[in-house]
Amino acid sequence: MPLLQVRNIETYYGPIMAIKGVSLDVEEGDIVTILGANGAGKSTILKTISGVMDPEKGTIEFMDQRIDGMSPDKIVRMGITQVPEGREIFHDLTVKENLMMGAYLRKDRSETQEDLEIVHDYFPVLKARSSQLGGNMSGGEQQMLAIGRAIMATPKLLLLDEPSLGLAPFLVKEIFEIIKRVNDEQKTTILLVEQNALIALSLARIGYVLELGRIVKEDTCKELMENEDVKEFYLGVKEESIRGSKRWKRKKKWR
Amino acid sequence: MELFNEIIQTLLSGVSIGCIYGLVALGFVLIFKATEVINFAQGEMMVLGAFIALTLINVFGFSYWAALLLATVGLGIFGLILERLVLRSLIGEPVFAIVMLTIGLGYFVRSSVSMVPTWGTDTYGFTTPFTDKAARYGELVLSWEQLAIIFMTIALILILFAFFRYTRMGVAMRATSQNQLAAVYMGISVNRVFSLTWIISAAVGGFAGVLLSPITFVHMNMGFIGLKAFPAAVLGGFSSIPGAIVGGLIIGVTESLAGVYLPIGWKDVAAWIILIGVLIIRPQGLFGIQEKKKV
Numbered sequence A: 001m002p003l004l005q006v007r008n009i010e011t012y013y014g015p016i017m018a019i020k021g022v023s024l025d026v027e028e029g030d031i032v033t034i035l036g037a038n039g040a041g042k043s044t045i046l047k048t049i050s051g052v053m054d055p056e057k058g059t060i061e062f063m064d065q066r067i068d069g070m071s072p073d074k075i076v077r078m079g080i081t082q083v084p085e086g087r088e089i090f091h092d093l094t095v096k097e098n099l100m101m102g103a104y105l106r107k108d109r110s111e112t113q114e115d116l117e118i119v120h121d122y123f124p125v126l127k128a129r130s131s132q133l134g135g136n137m138s139g140g141e142q143q144m145l146a147i148g149r150a151i152m153a154t155p156k157l158l159l160l161d162e163p164s165l166g167l168a169p170f171l172v173k174e175i176f177e178i179i180k181r182v183n184d185e186q187k188t189t190i191l192l193v194e195q196n197a198l199i200a201l202s203l204a205r206i207g208y209v210l211e212l213g214r215i216v217k218e219d220t221c222k223e224l225m226e227n228e229d230v231k232e233f234y235l236g237v238k239e240e241s242i243r244g245s246k247r248w249k250r251k252k253k254w255r
Numbered sequence B: 001m002e003l004f005n006e007i008i009q010t011l012l013s014g015v016s017i018g019c020i021y022g023l024v025a026l027g028f029v030l031i032f033k034a035t036e037v038i039n040f041a042q043g044e045m046m047v048l049g050a051f052i053a054l055t056l057i058n059v060f061g062f063s064y065w066a067a068l069l070l071a072t073v074g075l076g077i078f079g080l081i082l083e084r085l086v087l088r089s090l091i092g093e094p095v096f097a098i099v100m101l102t103i104g105l106g107y108f109v110r111s112s113v114s115m116v117p118t119w120g121t122d123t124y125g126f127t128t129p130f131t132d133k134a135a136r137y138g139e140l141v142l143s144w145e146q147l148a149i150i151f152m153t154i155a156l157i158l159i160l161f162a163f164f165r166y167t168r169m170g171v172a173m174r175a176t177s178q179n180q181l182a183a184v185y186m187g188i189s190v191n192r193v194f195s196l197t198w199i200i201s202a203a204v205g206g207f208a209g210v211l212l213s214p215i216t217f218v219h220m221n222m223g224f225i226g227l228k229a230f231p232a233a234v235l236g237g238f239s240s241i242p243g244a245i246v247g248g249l250i251i252g253v254t255e256s257l258a259g260v261y262l263p264i265g266w267k268d269v270a271a272w273i274i275l276i277g278v279l280i281i282r283p284q285g286l287f288g289i290q291e292k293k294k295v
């Protein structure tokens, strides 16, 4: 039984169906990614898992327990923490206070302190700027803060919504190395949502491709990297050999 | 010397009434920051606090300190009940509807007070440890009733400051007022934060009512002082505890100086003139911050 099992969920914004029957599995200890263009519904899937939105249909099971329809704080308590799109840090709290808010539900003070040191070790800048206001950090630093804050919750499953958004390439690389370390060292299972397919596919083991609210392809990332459609539409690799078939004429086959 | 003493006494009475404005303003600000609602029944929290203390002292023979404590706690419980029974069911309704509801609530509290046997529409008083006591420095006479308001306000502010700064729940409340969605992602129960916000604001209102009682006496309309706490809150930027208190002090002192040195009538408009003046120069208030967001 996988750690997280999503079955046929449908999620709406008012009358708009954003997620049209998505199923996916995340095995314990794994890194899984969902690729998709703008508006494909990636964030909506994560919001539905963390309980910020409720699915109209379908089920979500985490550690063999139904969590769809549960309140977000109960889901955090069960061990799922999300790093939301756009960081969503607390602007007028210090960096340290932001991190401690990640540990809001924890009662174990000494372990929390140890985890603070672990986070400081991953992101030394957060230690150096400990008493600075979150809102005065740069965009990249805020992303680190958002990830560090989530690690402070010591989740079993970490949901990451486009951690590469708006960051310089070297910073993206750095942050993804840390995500890998968190997975290795903290044994945290990771579900990563990305538009930057190249970096997501090189980090994750399993990948899902999401288009217009539906999963159109599921495979190991190794295979996905070789897939013609992924190559053309997500990795931006042009096929030179097919002369005459113009880009806008080519249809995705998803085979 | 004569003039100096007069000025000091005027300032003292201004600062002490300013403390009350500040406490009521603080109640406005806490609720507004958390829920974007302006609670126009904040003044009525004072009325209830004052009447509870009055009854405890005059009818049941409690000491002033016990009555102060119980009135504060009692109003906290009232705030909790109010939030649970009335306001929670309105979450998601337009803010103005909830604001209208608080206005109605103010009426409701006032008329309920007037119907309680032994409360009614009369004016009452109770003795405090500071009644008719004064600190004298030669010619200068400072009323302990006014000094006590200032010291107790400082004490309450320090407690609130420590709570919002150093406790997990206090930081979580600040966090929620800054970014509710992020707070949800942290597992903070926003409902609990809202409850606690109403509890604290109502308790602060009750506390202020007991402090104010020796000055204005206890009356069902003593809560109208909240009308002057409103410009105090706006003056302070409607965003922070220090802002609310400083706003209250400015209004209190101006009003008191205007009452002594300007023709009759200026006292009541002084607060609004100051407010308009400040808003022309700094539309966000003295302590207000312009919203900024990094992309």
Ligand SMILES: Nc1ncnc2c1ncn2[C@@H]1O[C@H](COP(=O)(O)OP(=O)(O)OP(=O)(O)O)[C@@H](O)[C@H]1O
Pocket (backbone or CB within 6 Å): A013, A016, A018, A036, A037, A038, A039, A040, A041, A042, A043, A044, A045, A085, A195
């Ligand atoms: N608050 C909302 N109200 C109405 N429709 C929404 C809302 N948020 C998202 N949608 C719609 O739902 C669909 C999925 O949005 P979602 O945010 O999940 O996309 P995404 O894959 O995360 O995109 P991006 O890469 O741009 O973040 C889109 O069509 C979007 O327009």
Ligand SMILES: [Mg+2]
Pocket (backbone or CB within 6 Å): A042, A043, A044, A085, A161
């Ligand atoms: Mg998104």
